[in-house]
Amino acid sequence: MQPQIFIFDTGVLYRYLAGKAGFDTKQSDSKVFESVKTLLERGRVVIPHTVLVEILGQFFHQQLCNLTPQTLGQHNYRAYTDWYRARQRAFNPIMQAILDPNLKVELYRREPPLESVGFIYDAINENLHRDLMDFYRKRKDKQLRAREPKCLDGMDGQIILDAVSIAKENRKSRCTFITQDVVLQAVIKDVRRRACVAGSGLPSNLFCHSSWRIRELLNNLG
């Protein structure tokens, strides 16, 4: 078996940056940060390009300035450049980790094959549907937000396709997708169920791990 591959979700990158900045709202957050840091330093990590694009969008293209009733709609480019520089500095460690020649972090940026469109186009199966509805029913905040219940909308679909492709290209490695997103956990769980069916074309070496329990992954790093 080849060394394990860890695939990071967007939320994992965010927790890493927030932890590095000292923004840990709970003890569990700082444990996630420490474990992600160890994986970046010692493990083989793959970051799907889509994950990078999603977090870039979050950092650089939302809340473009600190809006107040006084500043709403004002063109103040200097204020924007101040805001941009602050965001750039906050984001720097991710680019540094991806490009650091001493770390084994890879940016995955291959186009998924055309047949993978079916993964998003097809109806979700009954098991996945049950898991999703269970999640929404049990969630503390039972209020559904716009677009919910949802599954593979927007970037999420592409991120899962990337994870599937990474696993297919590395069949001799255990590929572990690390996420705190419960919906994505349900989807990967479903991929594993479907991979057992002959002819599914889905990889049997793709696993999911909750980032709340990420420390368990450090035991086998060597």
Add this chain to the structure above:
Amino acid sequence: MTEPEKPRVLFLDDDIGDPSAATVNAALEALSKQFDVKAVKTLAQASEEFYKHAYAAFVLDIDMRHANDTVTPTDRRGSWLAQTMRSLSADTAVIMFSNMGEVPDWIQVANHHVYGYIDKSHEQSVEHLIAMVGKVIASPPVGWQSPQSRSSGSVLVYRSAACSVEQDQIEKAVSAAGDFEPKFLPLDKLASALTSKLPDGVREVAAVLIVADELDTRPSTMSNVDLIGSVGPSPNTVYALRMEKGHLPTVLRVINSQPFRLLNLNDIDIETALTDAIRLAAYWYGGNELFASDDEAYRAATQRIDWAALGAGLLSDEADDGELDFDLDAEGVN
């Protein structure tokens, strides 16, 4: 119609306002005529400004012994701040303006790719500073440049005639860095190979290495240094020189050519240092090198970020502390 805002420049010098510091005061006055200058006297104030605002250029003094700075540890110098700034933001333009820099300062700022370094004691230092800041403003940062890493190819090498580093040491260092082949050339031939046609039999150039106990100061040598620097980072250039305080004018010319690495032959395990520098120069070919920032600086730089608001957009489907996580080991799934 409103007038366009002047570009912002931060000017750090512990002697600002001291009547005896004529050059500092003249530089500040000249800069202020053209730019929106914020003048500060301590590293702590300069750091704070860096974290708060976007400046087009930072002009930094090195020796800060006259500063009344109760916040910053006393062993920190302007070269430390240059490193911090460049680590946190790869396209920050930093210009050192000092006459008290030591060899370790030269190496620290060169290896973190400052835009330039001006000797404050030079007769025309103020004119040089204004010209350099003007050049920064006229050619704003190119933004993100991803490296086009090279793992094989030629390394063009200039080894000065009376160099204490043997040719076979250089050959070993280059070979140990990867599938690289050293090609020894005179300095002028090396410069023209980079800017026009490669000599026959030379593979694609992955990096350039200049090794000399001391570079001569002839104008032709210095203009070749400029020419070689002008093609970086495609390829990057590594300088390995034997540096002492008296070499300042030559070394500043090298720093101002924006080398990838500046190594002091007096301090290093030559072969290992050359190998590492060549490997990294080839790795960062065509891109801007990123540096790890220390945690203290990162925390200070990011304290104004609203992490809760940022996270809200990313973590909406997450369970609190994992209480709703699926048991991924159950149902025979794993």
